[in-house]
Amino acid sequence: MSMSRHHTVRAQGLNFDVVEQGKGPLVLLCHGFPETSHAWRHQLPALAQAGYRAAAPDLRGFGGSDCPASEEAYGLLELIGDLVGMVDALGEQQAVLVGNDWGGTLAWQAARLRPDRFRAVASLGVPLMSRSPLLPSQVFPWTDDTWFYVHYFLEHGLADHDLQANVELSLRKIYFAASGDAGPRNEPTTPNPFGLVSRKQAFLNTLPTPAELPSWLAPEDMHVFVKAFSRTGFTGGLNYYRNLDRNWRCEAAFDGLRVEVPALYMVGERDTGLAIPGMKDIIQAMPSLAPQLRGSHVIPKAGHWLPQEAPDAVNAALLGFLRSL
Template structure:
């Protein structure tokens, strides 16, 4: 049984649901897609026991938080504004920001733009990256037969129709095939972070897992299913529909390094590591993050790192926090 409290904060034109536990220096925990704040249940316990105030919001568009209709209200700057508003509502001047997947992207940019409010950053899975030379919609591969999953997600209505047809099956496939349970990443491994057949869709290439993920028990899986049955997937997909808009906005701070202390963790079997050039980006990350304290690969874990290896993630994050 988890002891965190659930409450709501009105800020930045939206009502946000937050899960919180503990007292002490503030740590903000940012989930990815398709997740909710519940993805941080292990960290809420671990961080609070270690003397920190752990707060995990349902980001706008997810869970119990508001889900604005307009796609343009889901830029990274909108979300960073939400985080500043959460800190203000909690009476906190600063926080350490921790993120996985989309949450990692937002965490990096939050620390990059507002080091006065985000005093350190921990990123899981997604490294800090330079601004691309051209817009994402043009840089990702696509043919008449297939396109990159981000291009597929960017088509209004198309991905929702597929993902919401059977929410439990969607989450079961995505959670399993992006996790360490699916094994090492190679050309023979079905990869949701790759090309999507235009006719078959994202899920068509992913066989039904023979068993549920070992790291996700039935009660926890059911919690995610209930959340997405209630919210749908559109809010999360709207983050992808702002990739080009984010790229345009990023021009204003292109080349600005992340100066705060930072920690990077990635699962050995993370699907992102199969993207060409990703390992080189991770190896060169200190050029963009000069105060990168450590970069760790968590053995046999995949993309849902904080859920798959909670003890190892908690230990690494707590050691980092105590050394700030």
């Protein structure tokens, strides 16, 4: 089996760090927040062994890739442009897109807008949703005492400073609390960093400090993530959230457009998103938005970091989907 290699590709005037492995049809793997391309370390060799060219970039603002200073540089159309440019830079005409968390959102929307370049899509955690009737910032709940985590992320400088103060501790808390290791989501004592949080105490103080790393995260892998965010900080990733309202306005131009390419959806049984009211109804409605949806899988006991937490189940479902194309 071929070895993985790191190299730099250029797209939209930016440099992107990419790790890739294998030869064959291109599969582009898009990570979430707060992650990097290292989140796909279990999928790269599996895809390569199965006869695919798997490429996992650090998205703009993350890891070894460029981090533009402008908040507006992290809008949806810019990010989709990055993916198109990466396919070009890798010398290919088309790719299958696979994404988790924010990467899942990008994968859905890129496949929706550019089916000529992205011939299939697989999203982990994030379902395909219709456009909200209101600005996202107005949809998310908040009170004098609590607010949705997105509002916390939208406050300029607040989350940036809090998360950067102790990178290792921040990641340790978030990775554990959003993972299946934290427990079933229907238990009131299960922590959730991606839900309602207190406005009266620091975000990280509302999350437990696990004595050990999650069972799915080895110390050497944690070191890779800590090193990456120690270099870049968290502002690049937070800027994805700070463009939610701007993205909503852009989406008016293609509201009603469906994802017409073959699609796959996977979610962990203990994913934080499943705790959001109405999420199960959204998942059940996906075939109306993605008529070629070929599967919707719930992975037992897994949480939000599905490629890392349940690699065998993810690889099996993903390879089955790819072979069906």
